[in-house]
Amino acid sequence: MTTQGVKYYQVGSRAVGNRLLDPALRTEQASLERSNSLNSGHRACQGCGEALAARYVVDAAMRATNGRLVAVNATGCLEVFSTPYPESSWQLPWLHSLFANASSVATGVAAALKATGQDDVRVLAQGGDGGTVDIGMACLSGMFERNDDVLYVCYDNEAYMNTGVQRSGATPPAARTATTQAIGLEPGNPFGTGKDMPRIAMAHEIPYVATATVSELHDLEAKVERAMSMHGARYLHVLVPCPLGWGSAPADTVLLARLAQRSGLFPLYEAEHGEVTSSVPIRGQVPVEEYLRPQKRYAHLFGDPPRTDILSRLQTIADRNIARYGLLPEEA
């Protein structure tokens, strides 16, 4: 994107509004030509970050591929809310097989397209964090390792939402879930557990790995576009707030995504062939507390007295991310 002489900030958010941009620089989502591949009328909860992210991702991928796209979906909220028979929200060829196998199914689709000479058709696989980092890990690692020509997108709402908010390997420390209750000395999900899937993906040295979230729409679309400009195995990990599972207001979904990024708890970066190539600097850093407080899954940290010990451990995680990805270059 070209640099602009003037910085326009929306009130409080420091985000540039689409309407202030030159039409050529606006997002696909703001375009009348967007494919609306995940059409309205689906049954996601109000304020669902996953539905929002999927719209952005699929429409951006559709634009990047001129509509020559096939999607494969893992079981999970996205699949359930978009397809209850006889209604489908999908406006592109779409296949759901099982919970753990979206990556392998996508591998098969890509192989079939190649064998049948349909080289222009591209493949997108998508799943939740549980379907990706836990049960789908073996298949996904295989897809990475073989460098199959698939973009895999993980919509990370940090728990098994579709089954009622149980802990996954992507649930952050201290978060309350139905299987990590906010009781006992170490309430919520234990520290020292969980896995960092983008870094695991990077360890496969695949062509492209990136993280994104729903507050940074231009960034998210640009990453999808970048991914679709490449071939081989690509991985996009999108943080998607879930009002139901996080205990947050539906209207706060984008705000929470922004606070996750600005606290450093969710770093935004890109990596190619195992090396980080860019990161999105934090503008207007916030303490983790500001991100955590609006979420009921962390309510136990803000009782009387507050668990400042746990808050400081979470701040340490954010600070480590900031240092690792260079998220706070000298303030301009």
Next chain:
Amino acid sequence: MRRQIEGSRAIAETVARCRPQVVPAYPITPQTHIVEGLGAMVKAGTLAPCEYITVESEFGAMSAAIGASAAGARTYTATASQGLLYMAEALFNASGLGLPIVMTVANRAIGAPINIWNDHSDSMSQRDCGWVQLYAEDNQTAVGLHVLAFRLAEELSVPVMVCVDGFVLTHAFEPIEVPDQESVDAYLPPYRARQVLDPDEPVTIGAMVGPEAFTEVRYLAHHQLEQAIEHFPRLADEYAALTGGSLAAVSTYRVDGARTVVLALGSVSGTIKDAVDEIDEPVGVVTLTLYRPFPVDELRTVLTAAEHVIVLERAFAPGAGGVVSADVRTALAGRQTRVSTVVAGLGGRAVTKASIQAMLADAAANRLPELSFLDLRTDIVEEELARRDSAHRTGPHSQGVLRIAGVPGSRIG
């Protein structure tokens, strides 16, 4: 032209002539030679266009097969035993989605105790997964069944499993004729999918279906699968016309005038035929090639005169008894026919002519119980059970049995 080749090689060459476009492969004994053969052909360019994918598991193999088939490619894979169970969830999915995948199962036992040798526990455990199941009696039949399987699968949009006895067939070198490319091409037109992931005509495949339509969707799957009973004879006739190879859903041997009939699946039926040839009393043999869908009418016809049907099974349902026998009993409901289950050849134990003849002698003398285990060493079982009763921490059964049986190595340590 008949050549002296390994069963697995013949299957691999046959599958290659069926021109699969995607082959996801994961190794497991005794299936390995088949997928190794196909991999080499793809690498050499003699099987092209074909994508050969070395997946990370059988679950991945069947999942990739699902994706490939849904995207419109003719898709093949092979597995056995633990591998078949590892793909169980995806097997039901493939049939539920109506994807015409063809898979060889090189039949092998299931652990624990781990055992690489032949029986039918693997495919029998998946008999209700919605796939057509064909069982090959010999390697020549296996070859023909594979060609027919692709045609059947694609005509009906159902997946087909071709079950071939591990080692006994997969590793046997014998004269086998692989049909030539022209015949296979004439028999098997290029795959035209009934449903396909196509950007020009987008469809949603695998949507969630609730109580309002689930029964209907499942009924249709049952209906579709049952069509195989009607299609099989026509496809077999066409195959015979082109290649001279004979295939039958149910075949009979010396059943005329036989009051006792032994029914079996797979390679053991050859031994049974040899065994009945040598005894005085007329005993017929029925070989079941098509097991799912279950050819009830045809079985009722061929078993019309039978007074005693002995189902010789290479697997069993623990706590219940026979697997195939249950189907046979249902098929013969309303008749006086006696049905006995003989469980034989588990985990590769040889089923000998002598054992079969002894069993038939018992049957003739009215000594064959409803459920029996051929060649079961009751002495070992009783000793082990006594040992088990003698103390609490008696350790694993398999170790106890090996100790009693005196197998070399069992006493080490």
